Amino acid sequence: MQDRQAQVSQVVVTARQMRDVEGRIFAARMPVAALMEKVAGLIALRVQQVEGSRVGILVGPGHNGGDALVVARELYFRGYVVWLYSPFSQLKELTSQHLQYAQSLGIPCYHDVEQLPDCDFLIDGLFGFGLERPITDHIALAINQLNQWKQPILSIDIPSGIHTDTGEVLGTAIRATHTFCLGLWKLAFLQDQALEYIGKAELIDFDIPWADVEAVLGDTPRIKRITPGTVKLTLPLPRPPVTHKYKEGHLLLICGSRRYAGGAILTALGARASGVGMLSIAVPESLKPLLVSHLPEALIIGCPETETGAIAHLQLPQKTDMSSFNAIACGPGLTLDATPIFPEVISSEVSLVLDADGLNILAQMGTIPTLKKRQALTVLTPHTGEFQRLFPDIADPKQDRVKAVQEAAVQSGAVVLLKGARTAIANAQGAIWINPESTPALARGGSGDVLTGLIGGLLAQAATKEIPVEDIVATGAWWHSQAGILAAQERTELGVDAFTLTQYLMKVISQLPTLGWG
Numbered sequence: 308m309q310d311r312q313a314q315v316s317q318v319v320v321t322a323r324q325m326r327d328v329e330g331r332i333f334a335a336r337m338p339v340a341a342l343m344e345k346v347a348g349l350i351a352l353r354v355q356q357v358e359g360s361r362v363g364i365l366v367g368p369g370h371n372g373g374d375a376l377v378v379a380r381e382l383y384f385r386g387y388v389v390w391l392y393s394p395f396s397q398l399k400e401l402t403s404q405h406l407q408y409a410q411s412l413g414i415p416c417y418h419d420v421e422q423l424p425d426c427d428f429l430i431d432g433l434f435g436f437g438l439e440r441p442i443t444d445h446i447a448l449a450i451n452q453l454n455q456w457k458q459p460i461l462s463i464d465i466p467s468g469i470h471t472d473t474g475e476v477l478g479t480a481i482r483a484t485h486t487f488c489l490g491l492w493k494l495a496f497l498q499d500q501a502l503e504y505i506g507k508a509e510l511i512d513f514d515i516p517w518a519d520v521e522a523v524l525g526d527t528p529r530i531k532r533i534t535p536g537t538v539k540l541t542l543p544l545p546r547p548p549v550t551h552k553y554k555e556g557h558l559l560l561i562c563g564s565r566r567y568a569g570g571a572i573l574t575a576l577g578a579r580a581s582g583v584g585m586l587s588i589a590v591p592e593s594l595k596p597l598l599v600s601h602l603p604e605a606l607i608i609g610c611p612e613t614e615t616g617a618i619a620h621l622q623l624p625q626k627t628d629m630s631s632f633n634a635i636a637c638g639p640g641l642t643l644d645a646t647p648i649f650p651e652v653i654s655s656e657v658s659l660v661l662d663a664d665g666l667n668i669l670a671q672m673g674t675i676p677t678l679k680k681r682q683a684l685t686v687l688t689p690h691t692g693e694f695q696r697l698f699p700d701i702a703d704p705k706q707d708r709v710k711a712v713q714e715a716a717v718q719s720g721a722v723v724l725l726k727g728a729r730t731a732i733a734n735a736q737g738a739i740w741i742n743p744e745s746t747p748a749l750a751r752g753g754s755g756d757v758l759t760g761l762i763g764g765l766l767a768q769a770a771t772k773e774i775p776v777e778d779i780v781a782t783g784a785w786w787h788s789q790a791g792i793l794a795a796q797e798r799t800e801l802g803v804d805a806f807t808l809t810q811y812l813m814k815v816i817s818q819l820p821t822l823g824w825g
């Protein structure tokens with residue numbers, strides 16, 4: 308049984324699910340006003356840790372505005388100078404009562420945003436979760452104006468104007484510096500397009516009974532945040548005291564060309580960092596000396612090459628065939644000239660990771676439907692461009708990345724990992740894993756190659772254990788981004804080239820106890 312904090316940290320809800328959870332709490336006779344008081348009390352406590360004592364509070368018509376007014380009242384009693392911006396004439400009953408009481412205390416209230424005096428920070432309680440209609444007219448103008456101000460903005464629950472599920476901007480939205488997400492993580496916090504509006508995200512846990520979460524989501528939530536807790540169950544650690552190299556997984560990498568030799572090295576270094584027992588690397592013959600010099604421990608398989616320096620066909624060592632390996636990772640640096648090797652790769656009965664040119668070849672050959680016939684699982688790791696080439700009939704993934712990756716997995720029968728600031732992974736049953744933390748330092752050539760090797764190495768090691776492939780892919784995504792975060796902390800965001808990244812992978816594992824591992 309995991310502790311509550313670990314359980315809550317993995318859960319992600321849609322607006323509808325949040326509404327259902329909330330409905331159960333109210334149906335069990337928790338008074339709405341009492342819950343608002345409790346939640347806003349927690350927000351007020353958190354806000355008191357922020358520097359500054361002059362606060363502008365933006366009050367909307369619903370319960371997000373109600374929360375904001377309770378915060379305003381609490382700050383007022385703690386000695387803060389508080390001003391309200393309350394542009395709506397019609398307020399929900401509870402919100403209206405809080406406004407009347409705030410005004411009775413003498414807290415000034417303005418209808419026009421320009422009337423707000425200069426303050427240290429702003430609290431955004433205009434709209435909360437579940438907003439669906441675009442923001443228009445004078446409220447939109449006010450938000451645009453507020454976004455120009457220099458003060459930090461702390462949003463309650465979600466930046467006003469952001470769609471809770473897709474993360475899209477509904478007309479306009481508050482660009483918050485901090486957002487206090489209430490109760491459970493809403494999906495928008497894991498959608499790339501919302502990130503620049505959310506700022507630093509924090510969860511305020513207000514003791515939603517776990518039974519209510521389970522009743523709404525079922526035992527296994529369909530959307531999961533990847534956390535150290537998830538990863539702990541998957542990493543091939545500790546190793547059994549008695550083992551040998553083939554027991555710790557044998558990975559075959561198929562990668563590289565004369566034009567893209569570096570991609571093969573980086574993929575292999577990612578695989579090396581996974582700890583895989585045995586690494587074989589198929590490359591064009593002319594790359595063999597280069598690979599040997601970088602990875603003396605690996606078995607380098609030089610393959611006949613095309614005139615352009617791509618692998619012409621796979622030439623595995625004697626007594627070896629595809630079934631000799633526990634996993635295959637194929638794609639980085641291949642070029643499209645390696646297309647002829649594909650039927651053999653796809654028909655292998657081994658877990659297969661396809662990336663980069665592996666995906667481009669797949670798209671060109673139109674072989675996505677054949678993936679469903681594979682005996683073993685396939686993992687596709689596209690970035691947005693590759694995704695669009697592979698799944699041209701799925702709506703633009705930028706609009707709703709989570710829905711897009713889910714559709715792609717169902718359509719292909721593969722585990723699909725869509726790369727991004729919040730990398731999303733889906734399986735053919737429609738379950739989703741999202742990596743909640745990353746760094747723009749990873750937006751750099753070669754960093755995807757490292758991920759391919761890492762995931763391949765983890766898959767090979769897990770081959771004899773009954774760990775779901777999706778969990779392994781999720782672990783790879785998490786490990787990769789944590790290495791980026793650690794490297795960026797030590798070397799700045801500009802100092803994380805792909806080779807350096809491979810050296811930080813091990814550091815993440817050795818620092819796991821400080822990342823909430825224990």
Ligand SMILES: NC(=O)C1=CN([C@@H]2O[C@H](COP(=O)(O)OP(=O)(O)OC[C@H]3O[C@@H](n4cnc5c(N)ncnc54)[C@H](O)[C@@H]3O)[C@@H](O)[C@H]2O)[C@@H](O)CC1
Pocket residue numbers: 325329342343346367368369370371372373374399433434435436437438439440441442443463464465489490
């Ligand atoms: N879910 C929970 O368990 C809790 C929720 N609380 C707060 O309640 C919030 C949700 O409250 P509400 O459901 O009242 O939602 P909002 O506070 O967003 O208010 C919704 C109201 O805004 C108006 N509106 C909607 N779209 C508009 C548009 N485009 N332009 C102008 N007006 C528009 C409508 O009149 C609607 O009734 C949460 O985000 C949170 O802050 C907390 O008070 C307590 C616990």
Ligand SMILES: [K+]
Pocket residue numbers: 371431432433434435462463464465466467
């Ligand atoms: K808000």
